[in-house]
Amino acid sequence: MNLPYSHRQHADRIAGAPALDVRNLTVYYPRAQAEPALADVSLCVQPGARVALVGPNGAGKSTLLKAVVGLLPLHSGQIRVFGNPLGVCHCDVAYLPQHGDIDWRFPISLRRLVMTGRYVHLGWFKRPRSEDWAVVDEMIARLGLTALAERQIGQLSGGQQQRALLARALAQDASLFLLDEPLNAVDAGTREVIAEVLAGLKHEGKTVVAATHDLGRLETDFDGALYLAEGREVPAPPGAFEGNYIGHELAH
Amino acid sequence: MNWLTDPLQYPFMQTALLAASLVGLACASIGVYVVLRRMAFIGDALAHTALPGLVVAYLYGWNLSVGAIVAGLLTALGIGWLSRRQEVREDTAIGVMFTAMFALGILLISATRSFRDLSHILFGNILGVTAGDLILIASVTALVLATLFIFHKELELTSFDPTHAEVIGLRPDRLRYLLLVLLALTVVTGIQVVGVLLTSALLVTPAAGAALVTNRLPRMMGIATLIAVGSGVVGLYLSYRYDVSAGAAIVLLCTLCFAAAWIVRYLRQRSQPTL
Numbered sequence: 127m128n129l130p131y132s133h134r135q136h137a138d139r140i141a142g143a144p145a146l147d148v149r150n151l152t153v154y155y156p157r158a159q160a161e162p163a164l165a166d167v168s169l170c171v172q173p174g175a176r177v178a179l180v181g182p183n184g185a186g187k188s189t190l191l192k193a194v195v196g197l198l199p200l201h202s203g204q205i206r207v208f209g210n211p212l213g214v215c216h217c218d219v220a221y222l223p224q225h226g227d228i229d230w231r232f233p234i235s236l237r238r239l240v241m242t243g244r245y246v247h248l249g250w251f252k253r254p255r256s257e258d259w260a261v262v263d264e265m266i267a268r269l270g271l272t273a274l275a276e277r278q279i280g281q282l283s284g285g286q287q288q289r290a291l292l293a294r295a296l297a298q299d300a301s302l303f304l305l306d307e308p309l310n311a312v313d314a315g316t317r318e319v320i321a322e323v324l325a326g327l328k329h330e331g332k333t334v335v336a337a338t339h340d341l342g343r344l345e346t347d348f349d350g351a352l353y354l355a356e357g358r359e360v361p362a363p364p365g366a367f368e369g370n371y372i373g374h375e376l377a378h
Numbered sequence: 379m380n381w382l383t384d385p386l387q388y389p390f391m392q393t394a395l396l397a398a399s400l401v402g403l404a405c406a407s408i409g410v411y412v413v414l415r416r417m418a419f420i421g422d423a424l425a426h427t428a429l430p431g432l433v434v435a436y437l438y439g440w441n442l443s444v445g446a447i448v449a450g451l452l453t454a455l456g457i458g459w460l461s462r463r464q465e466v467r468e469d470t471a472i473g474v475m476f477t478a479m480f481a482l483g484i485l486l487i488s489a490t491r492s493f494r495d496l497s498h499i500l501f502g503n504i505l506g507v508t509a510g511d512l513i514l515i516a517s518v519t520a521l522v523l524a525t526l527f528i529f530h531k532e533l534e535l536t537s538f539d540p541t542h543a544e545v546i547g548l549r550p551d552r553l554r555y556l557l558l559v560l561l562a563l564t565v566v567t568g569i570q571v572v573g574v575l576l577t578s579a580l581l582v583t584p585a586a587g588a589a590l591v592t593n594r595l596p597r598m599m600g601i602a603t604l605i606a607v608g609s610g611v612v613g614l615y616l617s618y619r620y621d622v623s624a625g626a627a628i629v630l631l632c633t634l635c636f637a638a639a640w641i642v643r644y645l646r647q648r649s650q651p652t653l
Contacts, residue, residue, distance in 0.1 A: 131532075132547030195545045216547045223541055232414060232538030233593040242535050246546035251528065278593040294542075 129250040132216050140209025145302050145333035146171040151203035153193050163189040164357045168374040176334040177372055178344055181354035187337035188224065191304045195221045207302060216246050220300035222291055224307055230280040236290050237275040240266055243297035265293040270319055285316030292320060303327060305336040341366060385618045390505050397507045397515050398610030401567045404519040406602035407526055408564050409585035411557060415537050419469055420457065422578035423476030424565045427453040429483025429574055432499050437490060443514050443566055450562030453479060458555055502573035502625035515567045522560050534595060572625035579629040580606060587636035590643045605635040
C-alpha cells in the first residue's frame with residue numbers, strides 16, 4: 127500500500143505534453159504586495175531540453191522555480207508539468223534549492239540527507255528499502271562523496287553540501303530537474319563534478335531548468351535560455367547566447 | 379545494600395520510580411525535537427499554561443491531568459493559530475498566551491480559599507502519584523514514543539529541511555501541530571514529577587546534554603533518555619534519603635549530566651583539534 131504525502135492523486139504524464147509549460151505567470155511574495163516578483167512570465171520547455179533562466183539577483187529566477195514546485199501561491203497564470211496541474215507529479219520533479227534553506231547543524235548524516243530524496247516515493251509509514259539505499263549510495267558515488275557518506279552534514283564543505291543536495295535530487299529519479307544556481311559559490315572541483323552530472327542528465331533524456339547568472343557556460347551547458355529582469359521576460363542582451371527560444375511567444 | 383532496597387518496600391516509592399522513568403522516557407525523546415527545533419520556550423510555556431486547567435479541574439472535581447491536558451492543547455493550538463500568518467511573531471505569541479494563562483490560574487487560586495495543592499502543582503508531587511495517574515503517564519509515554527517512531531522520517535525532514543518537505547507534498551505546519559499536541563501531553567506528565575515551574579528542564583536539559591556528545595538523532599534520543607531516567611531514579615533516592623524536594627533533585631541531576639556532557643565535548647575537541 128502506498129500513501130503519498132500529497133493530498134492530490136498521482137496522475138500519469140500526458141503524452142506529447144511539454145515537460146514544463148508556464149503561462150502568464152504572476153507571483154507576489156506574501157506580505158510584499160507592492161510589486162509582483164514575477165509578472166506575466168511564460169515559457170515552454172520540451173522533454174529532454176536543458177534550459178537556463180538567466181538574470182541578475184532579484185530577477186525572479188528563484189521565484190519561478192519556487193512557484194513550479196509549489197512553494198509560492200500563484201496570483202494568476204497557469205503551470206503544467208508534463209501536462210498535469212501542479213501538485214500531482216511530485217515524484218517527477220526534483221528541486222535543488224539554494225544553499226541557505228537547510229539547518230546544517232541538524233544531527234543527520236549525508237547518507238540520510240540523500241535518502242530524503244526517496245521519501246516522495248515512500249510516502250507515509252514506509253521505511254527505506256534496500257533498493258532505496260542502493261540508489262542513494264549510487265548517487266553519492268556519482269558525486270564523489272562515498273568517503274563522506276556517514277559524516278554529519280554540517281561537517282561538509284560548502285561544495286560538498288551542494289553536491290550532497292544534487293545527489294538527493296538525483297536520488298529522486300525525477301524527469302524534470304529544477305536547479306537553483308547549481309554552480310554558484312562552489313570550488314573548482316565541485317564545479318567540474320556537477321557539470322559532469324548535468325551533462326549526464328542530458329544523455330538520460332532528463333529535462334533541466336537551471337537558474338544561473340553565469341553567462342560564460344550557457345553555450346556549452348544549455349539548449350535554450352530565458353532572460354529575466356525585475357520579474358519580466360527581457361530580450362537576450364546583444365551577443366549573448368540565445369539557443370532555442372522558449373519564452374512567451376512559444377508558449378502561446 | 380539497604381539504601382537501595384529499603385525505599386522499594388514502600389508502594390508509593392515503587393510507583394514514583396516507575397512514574398519518573400516513564401516521564402523521563404517521554405520527555406527526553408520529544409525533548410530532542412524541542413531542542414533541535416528551538417522550541418524550548420514553547421515547552422516551558424505549555425507547562426505554565428496547565429495551571430488554570432489544573433485549578434478548574436480541581437474546582438469541579440474533575441481529574442486534574444485532564445484539566446491540564448485540555449489547557450495545554452488549547453494553548454498549543456492557540457499559539458500555532460496566532461502566529462500562523464506571522465502578524466505576531468511566534469515567540470511573542472507564546473509570551474502573550476502563557477503569561478495570560480498563568481495569571482488566570484493564579485487569579486482562580488486566589489479566589490478559591492479551599493485550594494491547598496498549589497505547591498504540588500508548582501513543584502511536583504511525584505510521591506503522590508496514584509494508580510490512575512500512572513496509567514495516564516504510561517499511555518502518554520506510549521503514545522509519544524509510537525508517534526515519534528511512526529512519523530520519524532517526516533518529523534526529521536520537516537525539522538531540518540521544511541522546504542524539501544513542502545516540495546514533496548508534506549505539510550510542515552501540520553507536523554508541527556502534531557508535535558505541539560504531543561508536547562502538551564508530555565508536559566502534563568512532567569508536571570506530576572517536577573511541577574509546572576521545572577517541567578521544561580526535563581524536556582530541554584537531557585536533550586541538550588545529549589546533543590553535545592553525539593550528532594546522530596537516534597543516539598541523541600537514547601542518551602537523553604538515559605540522562606532523564608537516570609536522574610529521575612537517582613533523584614528520587616536522594617530525595618528519600620535526605621528528605622529534599624524530589625523534583626528539584628531530579629532537575630539538578632539532569633543539569634549535572636549536562637555539565638558532564640559539556641566537559642566530554644570539551645575534552646574531545648581538545649584531543650581532535652581538526653574537527
